[in-house]
Amino acid sequence: MYGYCTAIRYALRPAEAIDFVVTPVFDREVFEGTFSLRMQIRRPLLILIAVARALLDRPVRERLRRVSGRGAAGA
Secondary structure, three states: HHHHHHHHHOOOEEEEOOOOOOOOOOOOOOOOOOOOOOOOOHHHHHHHHHHHHHHHHHHHHHHHHHHHHHOOOOO
16 A cells, blocks of 8 residues: 555655655555645646647547547557
8 A cells, every 4th residue: 555655755745745644554454545745836837848748649639539538549
């Protein structure tokens, strides 16, 4: 579980104030809990620039079309 949280943390790299708290329970098997995320993006323009650059890249646009189901794989 902690590995997934760590991967999410690094995927949201421009957000600088992300905190994950994991409280283990050792006396029984438990897969429940709460999740709350509070973050502040100090430089949102960096995200918009990265998205714009990605969308200008033809392979990225083609992959998005295939994933969304709007484009044929060989077209």
